[in-house]
Amino acid sequence: MISRTGSATLVDVARIAGVSLKTASRVLNHSPELRPATAARVREVMTQLGYQPNELARGLKAKRSAAIAMIVPNLADPFTAIAVQAVQEVARDKGYVVILASSGGDGTIENSELQVMLRRQIDGLILLAANSRKSNIKPLFEKNVPIVVLDEPIRGEKVDCIIVSNRKAAREATKHLLGHGYRRILAVGARPELFTCAERLNGYRLAMKSAGLDAIELLVENESSFTAEVLSTFLSDPNPVEAIFTLNWVCTMLVLRALKVLHKGIAKDIALISFDDFELADMIPPGLTVVRQPTRELGREAARILFERIEKKPNDGPRRVILDTEFIIRGSCGC
Amino acid sequence: MISRTGSATLVDVARIAGVSLKTASRVLNHSPELRPATAARVREVMTQLGYQPNELARGLKAKRSAAIAMIVPNLADPFTAIAVQAVQEVARDKGYVVILASSGGDGTIENSELQVMLRRQIDGLILLAANSRKSNIKPLFEKNVPIVVLDEPIRGEKVDCIIVSNRKAAREATKHLLGHGYRRILAVGARPELFTCAERLNGYRLAMKSAGLDAIELLVENESSFTAEVLSTFLSDPNPVEAIFTLNWVCTMLVLRALKVLHKGIAKDIALISFDDFELADMIPPGLTVVRQPTRELGREAARILFERIEKKPNDGPRRVILDTEFIIRGSCGC
DNA sequence: ATGAAAGCGCTAACAT
DNA sequence: ATGTTAGCGCTTTCAT
Numbered sequence: 001m002i003s004r005t006g007s008a009t010l011v012d013v014a015r016i017a018g019v020s021l022k023t024a025s026r027v028l029n030h031s032p033e034l035r036p037a038t039a040a041r042v043r044e045v046m047t048q049l050g051y052q053p054n055e056l057a058r059g060l061k062a063k064r065s066a067a068i069a070m071i072v073p074n075l076a077d078p079f080t081a082i083a084v085q086a087v088q089e090v091a092r093d094k095g096y097v098v099i100l101a102s103s104g105g106d107g108t109i110e111n112s113e114l115q116v117m118l119r120r121q122i123d124g125l126i127l128l129a130a131n132s133r134k135s136n137i138k139p140l141f142e143k144n145v146p147i148v149v150l151d152e153p154i155r156g157e158k159v160d161c162i163i164v165s166n167r168k169a170a171r172e173a174t175k176h177l178l179g180h181g182y183r184r185i186l187a188v189g190a191r192p193e194l195f196t197c198a199e200r201l202n203g204y205r206l207a208m209k210s211a212g213l214d215a216i217e218l219l220v221e222n223e224s225s226f227t228a229e230v231l232s233t234f235l236s237d238p239n240p241v242e243a244i245f246t247l248n249w250v251c252t253m254l255v256l257r258a259l260k261v262l263h264k265g266i267a268k269d270i271a272l273i274s275f276d277d278f279e280l281a282d283m284i285p286p287g288l289t290v291v292r293q294p295t296r297e298l299g300r301e302a303a304r305i306l307f308e309r310i311e312k313k314p315n316d317g318p319r320r321v322i323l324d325t326e327f328i329i330r331g332s333c334g335c
Numbered sequence: 336m337i338s339r340t341g342s343a344t345l346v347d348v349a350r351i352a353g354v355s356l357k358t359a360s361r362v363l364n365h366s367p368e369l370r371p372a373t374a375a376r377v378r379e380v381m382t383q384l385g386y387q388p389n390e391l392a393r394g395l396k397a398k399r400s401a402a403i404a405m406i407v408p409n410l411a412d413p414f415t416a417i418a419v420q421a422v423q424e425v426a427r428d429k430g431y432v433v434i435l436a437s438s439g440g441d442g443t444i445e446n447s448e449l450q451v452m453l454r455r456q457i458d459g460l461i462l463l464a465a466n467s468r469k470s471n472i473k474p475l476f477e478k479n480v481p482i483v484v485l486d487e488p489i490r491g492e493k494v495d496c497i498i499v500s501n502r503k504a505a506r507e508a509t510k511h512l513l514g515h516g517y518r519r520i521l522a523v524g525a526r527p528e529l530f531t532c533a534e535r536l537n538g539y540r541l542a543m544k545s546a547g548l549d550a551i552e553l554l555v556e557n558e559s560s561f562t563a564e565v566l567s568t569f570l571s572d573p574n575p576v577e578a579i580f581t582l583n584w585v586c587t588m589l590v591l592r593a594l595k596v597l598h599k600g601i602a603k604d605i606a607l608i609s610f611d612d613f614e615l616a617d618m619i620p621p622g623l624t625v626v627r628q629p630t631r632e633l634g635r636e637a638a639r640i641l642f643e644r645i646e647k648k649p650n651d652g653p654r655r656v657i658l659d660t661e662f663i664i665r666g667s668c669g670c
Numbered sequence: 671a672t673g674a675a676a677g678c679g680c681t682a683a684c685a686t
Numbered sequence: 687a688t689g690t691t692a693g694c695g696c697t698t699t700c701a702t
Binding site: 344345346356357360363364388389390391392393394395396397 | 682
Binding site for chain 1: 391402409410413417419420423432433435448451452453454455456478591615617619620
């Protein structure tokens with residue numbers, strides 16, 4: 001009785017309920033213009049058959065997939081994981097699913113994932129850029145797929161961005177270290193082409209300049225090129241650095257690891273402030289002083305804006321949402 | 336010239352290239368039976384038009400979505416995040432996308448996500464169960480959607496499972512603590528209905544029983560019900576516990592947090608072993624002794640098995656893959 | 671309030 | 687080697 005494909009289709013439902021296809025469709029879409037009795041009957045047949053609408057078919061016709069994509073560089077980074085979780089929760093509430101892809105920080109992979117998403121007719125995209133220079137969101141833009149970029153304002157494109165006050169936060173963190181009397185402060189960053197890295201670096205430089213000091217920077221292109229040996233050159237004479245400011249979670253991990261290898265005590269031998277808080281940062285003695293990003297809020301806000309665009313596209317220009325960070329003083333800065 | 340919908344369709348490609356729809360389709364699907372010249376011409380038109388195949392339409396017709404779903408309880412858990420990343424990488428290589436949903440450990444949400452995935456015609460599912468009692472994968476099973484369950488063998492269902500040797504690992508960890516001379520060892524777990532928790536608990540009980548000791552257990556239904564006060568009742572007289580064995584990452588976080596509040600030094604005041612390793616576990620003094628799960632491998636293996644089922648379904652019974660854990664001794668156990 | 675028919679963009683028999 | 691013709695399961699004018 002049921003279509004040979006295995007599961008019941010709307011045609012089956014209609015036939016068994018003794019109504020037309022359109023009526024069955026109306027029930028699915030909660031159309032108001034329906035006699036309650038008819039609707040009830042159809043609904044009953046639906047549950048009876050265990051009917052599940054085929055979203056692919058629905059999307060093909062309606063030209064919407066009810067899916068948004070999220071592309072991130074690295075899920076192992078807790079900042080990213082939490083943002084993804086927040087986005088997915090908002091999406092669920094809106095009746096959307098999230099297609100997730102990780103780029104590994106590779107612009108080429110990112111672009112190919114972008115294409116894949118386009119083919120899947122995603123209704124929107126939240127991007128945590130791998131590499132600002134190589135991000136190619138033009139095709140999406142041309143197809144009028146709403147995009148929200150997290151953590152990076154894409155220059156010259158009319159996309160919504162949501163970021164934190166990177167520069168200000170970095171400047172304040174650096175100032176805090178300067179306040180402790182440290183003069184030789186090292187900034188450690190990765191992927192300097194990323195906006196977040198660049199901006200945090202700018203904040204650091206501003207603070208150093210204001211204090212009449214030279215910036216000391218250790219920037220690596222990718223994680224593997226950072227080793228304890230590299231760091232040790234900055235810690236040895238002459239003029240060893242007195243404090244380190246790590247520009248994101250990955251760098252914090254790398255530096256902590258290296259300091260352990262080099263037997264340098266945090267705060268005791270060298271002060272440390274980390275951009276990015278994380279679970280247990282307070283448990284690493286003497287507690288890591290950090291700049292905390294409102295991670296969940298970033299994710300939620302990005303999703304919120306995206307769905308606003310998806311649902312109705314008011315042509316007000318691209319949005320720039322800037323959230324504030326929180327400076328959390330624990331012991332590693334020397335306090 | 337191009338269909339009014341905005342982007343070029345295969346019909347447009349065919350028309351402009353002066354071939355039939357089917358020929359264009361053949362080019363898309365890399366059919367071998369094509370004159371190279373024709374294929375080249377069609378391909379040229381495709382790039383010229385910036386043609387992107389519509390995966391929704393493709394899937395509707397071909398009855399495959401080229402998407403797999405992954406449902407997890409908590410992305411903030413690094414174990415989960417890394418497994419998801421591993422799965423996604425394998426999926427990408429296979430030309431599939433991953434639809435990710437988090438259940439928050441709520442069986443009801445999990446089930447509704449399961450339904451959503453069904454409607455999306457997913458070709459396979461990797462499940463990190465929220466709650467073994469409530470998981471309802473029957474509908475997927477009936478629709479012949481391959482499923483791989485991570486971290487939990489679903490009883491009585493013919494699904495593939497991939498787990499670690501929970502009981503053995505827990506037993507050995509407990510024995511290790513016993514070897515240090517601790518008698519009063521507390522096991523801390525969450526969601527005791529979960530297979531992982533139950534099995535680890537079993538391992539712990541076995542070891543305690545072998546030593547002629549009573550098991551001491553603190554099991555919470557959910558994270559928020561665990562507080563420092565609750566833990567403190569186990570640490571106070573009479574007979575304070577001498578060591579703690581946490582049954583997963585979340586519990587480790589909760590216990591570490593509580594111990595800090597209670598001003599108890601790890602190893603010094605109380606020994607600790609954690610089931611689940613994590614970034615910086617070695618940095619929490621004196622270094623956390625842990626049972627490490629091969630997280631990436633779990634994810635990769637789960638995906639590998641899933642795609643085997645998707646590509647060809649040999650009717651050999653359900654697989655049970657059991658991976659080994661690694662016992663990593665650092666200082667917290669008292670060593 | 672309900673139905674008939676067309677078609678979204680693609681694949682797949684079945685020709686030729 | 688290439689084209690013709692049906693649909694996949696749904697939504698959607700346009701009738702009634």
